[in-house]
Structure formats: C-alpha cells, structure tokens
Amino acid sequence: MAEAYVLALDAMGGDFGPSVVISGAALALKRHPELQFHLFGQAAAIEAELKNHPELASRCVIRHTDTVIAMDAKPSQALRRGKGTSLWQALECVRDGEAAFAVSAGNTGALMACARFILRTVPGIDRPALAGQWPTIHRPSIVLDVGANIGATARDLCQFALMGAAMAQAVFGIERPTVGLLNVGVEEIKGADEVKEAHALLKRVDLMFDYRGYVEGDQIGQGVVDVVVCEGFTGNVALKTAEGTAKQIATYLREAMTSSVSAKLGALLARGGFQVLKARMDPRRNNGGTFLGLAGIAIKSHGGTDALGFASAIDVGYGMARSKTVERLAADIALLSSKLDQLVGDVAPAVAASGASSN
16 A cells, blocks of 8 residues: 655645645545645635545645735745745644645745745755756756756755756656756856866766766757756746747747648648647646755745646655655765765866966
C-alpha cells in the first residue's frame, strides 16, 4: 500500500480561489489516491466547492481562516500582517510536520517571503531559489533562479546547480541530471566574473550531477541539459521573454490560419497536428514553481491557472515529498560546502587573472 501524504493548500490564493484549488485537488486525488488534504481558507467558500467533489471531501480537513494575503500585497506587508492568513497557516502546517508540502496560487513575493521566514533555509544554503519547469523539444528542464534573487555569487550559483539537480531527480526521475550554466557564450573567457568562477568550481566539484559547462539562451528550449542555472534577474527576463514569444507565435498562427478560405481549410485538415502542438506547449502541464533551499516544500502555482494547472503544481510537490528532496539536499549541501571551501581559494584568483588578461 502506498504511503499517505498530507498536503496543505492555500484555498484562497490565486485569481479564482477555492473553485480552482478544490477542482485541482480533486484531479490530483485521482492521480495519487493516497493524498490527504488540509484546506486553509474561508470555510463556507470551501464547503460550497467540496459539495461537487464528495470523494475529495472525505479526504479533507478544513482549517478556517478569516483573512487572506492580497494578490498585490508587498512581501514586507505580508510578513507584518500575514500571520493567521490562509497562506501563512498552510506554511506553518508544513513547518510543524503536519503536512509534507504546501501549494499556493497566491502572491509570489508574499509566498517567498513568508516561506523563508516560516520554513527557514536548509543549513548551508545562502539563498533559496525559485525553480520552474521549462518545456523543451525533448523533455522539460529545470531553470533556476527565475526571480527569487537579483544577482548571485559563484557560491550561490553552485548551490543552485545542486538544488536544481535534486529537483530534476525528484520530478523527472533522472538519476544523474545534466547541468549547464547560462552565459552569453560558450567560450571560457566570456561572462561575468561570478559566472566564470562558478564555472571553474562546478568543473571540479564531483557530486550527484553531470556538469556540462556553459549554455546559451537559445539552447534552453533545445533541452541540451536537464538543469539550467542562472541568477534571478537573468532567469526572470528569460522566462518572461519565452512566455511572450510563445504568445506572439500563437497570435501569428491564428491570424495565418484564418486569413483566407484556403487557409481555414488547411487549418481544418491540420487540426490534429495543431492539437498535438497545443498540448506540448500547454503551460498548465509545467505549472508549479518551487522555492528550493528551504527546510520544507513550498510550491507556487500560477495565479491564473485552472484545475489542470493546479493539479500539476501538486504533482511537483508530491514528487519532491516522495523522493525526500529536502532531507537529501541537506546532506548534499554539507558535502558541497566542504568541497567549495577547499576550492574557492584556488579558483577565484585564477578567474580574476584570466579576466584581466582578456581585457
């Protein structure tokens, strides 16, 4: 019999609140019958939605909260006023060991700030990172950081590599993930000093991933590696650019397919192919960002997603809980820190010297 997993859901988060959260949980229960749920939010609203899902209702505990964190609240406001809200209590449920992970479609900044305050970080982690799944021509990749940090040291980037590899193991079942470092080129002399130093360190650190060197922006979608590492400003710009480009291409395609009678006929004949394309590009399949490096699992669902997307976010947390990602990461980070301490004194001066000689 499969092990039971309890998860904490912020039922009030996102653009649609309980209607999407409850429907998504019902779908996740069909995929993973061993799940049990603690639902945090306004009890009356939750109970109204559960009437449509009796099987789910039998696996739920409703934890009433009177207040929620607004979608436009600043992280500092969430920390000052968030105690007692649905998001805050869901995270406390994980901290106290009552739930294996938490999922929220609420305010990203608030979730990040509250999760770091409540769950704390794994010992040895300097900065948590927000990791997301990126569709590629092969299988999805993990990209991090996509917005939790602006700027990163070489040591941070090495930790991101380890955290991303741990997520790839948990979500995709890859025994030894391949890792690449996002850069402006693949040549050794290119990039900021922090990136070049991280590159030099990752080449010499032998852990549970296979480091493949630099990756350029156009290679992310090609799926050349399982994990792409970058600092948060770069990662967020890359993510938003990719999302915008996908919408732009979809608009172009719709306009082309409706531009004439013959085009409409061709679109009708190619309908099956377009459905396959739509399914592969469907962002709901890759929904679920993760704040890696915390001493607990907190999953961020897109605020505007539907039940399928929310269920995908639950899938991410489920995979990480089953593989005991946090526990394994704690041991791996301790080993990484020890190796970096031995290497950094040798690598940093060499990188500085190479930078001076290339100018």
